[in-house]
Amino acid sequence: MHAQIVLFDGFDPLDVIAPYEVLYAGGTASAGAVSVELVSAEGPREVVGGTGGLALRATAALDPGRAGLILVPGASGRVGEPGEVPDHDAGAGEWQQDEFIPVLLGRALATELPALLKAALDNPEVTVGTVCGGSLVLAMAGLLEGRHATTHHLGLDMLDATGVHAVSARVVDDGDLVTGAGVTSGLDLGLYLLEREVGPRIAHAVEELFAHERRGTVWRNKGPEPAGF
Template sequence: MLAQFALFDGFDPLDVIAPFEVFCAARAFTDRVDAEFASAEGARDVPSSIRAVSLRATAPLDPDRAGLIVVPGVAGTLPPQGKDAAPRGPQPADTVPDIIRRALATGLPDVLAKALATPGTTVATVCGGSLVLSMAGLVRGRHATTHHQGLELLGRGGVHVTRARVVDDGDLVTAGGVTSGLDLGLYLLERETGPGVALAVEELFEHERRGVVWRAPA
C-alpha cells in the first residue's frame, strides 16, 4: 500500500513527520507499505506553518495510486468561539481557518473528494486535518475528531464530533492533537499489516499508544 502524505502551504510539519516516519520505519519489517510526500500541484517545495521549515513533495496526490492519503492540520491560532465570544485586542492575520481557506482555494479539495469517493482508498487526518475536510464540506455526517481546541469548529461542519485519540469511521480515520500522529500512524499500520509490524515499530520508537480507538459500528 502506498501512503501519500498531503502537503499544502501552511501545513503543520509534526502532523506529517510523525506518521510518515512510522511508515518509513515499517519498511524494515515489511514490503507491504511505502510512503511519499505529495501535493495537489505535484512535485514542489511546500512551506509549512513554521517559518523556515518546508518539505519537498515528490509526486502529485493521486487516489488512483495511493491506498492511504494522510492530511495534516496547520499551526496557528483559532478565532474566539462560542456565541458570546468576542475578539480581545488585535487578531492575528493567520488563524487556522485562514490558512485552511487558502489551501481550499487550490486543487486540494477536488483531490480529497476523489479520494473519499474511491473504493479501497482511506483518508486519514492528524489534528486540524479533519478541519480541512470539514471546511471543504466533505465529511458531513461522518464521525471524526481533531485537536480539542477545534472541536466546536469541527462540529459546525455537520460532523459527529467524537472525543477519542483516534476515530475509525471506515475509509475516514482521524486523530486528535498533534502528538496523536504517532498513534494514528501505528494504528493505520496495524490495520494494514497486522499487529506484528506495528508492534515492532512501536518498540523501535519507544512509544506506547494512548487511549482507545473509537470504531464506527459495523
C-alpha cells in the first residue's frame, strides 16, 4: 500500500505526523509492504502549517491515479467564538498566524485539491482517508453527500449540514472512505488502516512500538440498528 498524505497551507501538523509515523513504521514492520510520502496539489514545495508556522516539505504532486491511500489532514487555527466571523479580507494573501479554520479550509478549496480528491474518490483502486477537519475539506467540496464520516466533535454539525451522515466515532469505515475524528485519532486511523490493508499482526507490532493501544470501536454501517437508550 502506498500512502500519499496531503499538505495544504494551514494544515494541522499532528494530523499529518501521527499517521505518517504509524504508516512508516508499518512499512518497516512489513518489509516494505507500506510506503508513505508527503504531497501537495501543487507539487514539491515547502508547505506552512497552521501551528506556529511549522513547515513540512511535500516531495511530489498528489496523484489520484496511483493505487493505494490518499490521506487528507485538517487545518490548525482559530475556532472562534459563537457568532464571530472573519474580517472581510481574511483569507487574502499568504498564511497568517491564528487564522480561522474555515478560512484555511476555504483557501484549500480554492486550489486544485478538490478536483484531485474527486478523481481519487472515483478511482476504485484508491482509499481516501481523513483526519479531523480533513473530512470537511471533502464535504465542503460536495464530495461526501450521503456518505458516513466523522470529524472533530466541534465540526460534526457542519459535516452534517453538507449532507453527510455524521457519526460521532473515533474512526468511521465507509469502504473506500475512512475518516478519523480529533487530531490524535490520526494514530488510531493509521493503525486501523494497517490492520485492514496489511494485517493485524503488523498493526499490533506498531502499537507495541508506539506504546499506544488503538482507542474506540471502528464504526461501520453493518449490523442491526441499536435500540434507543
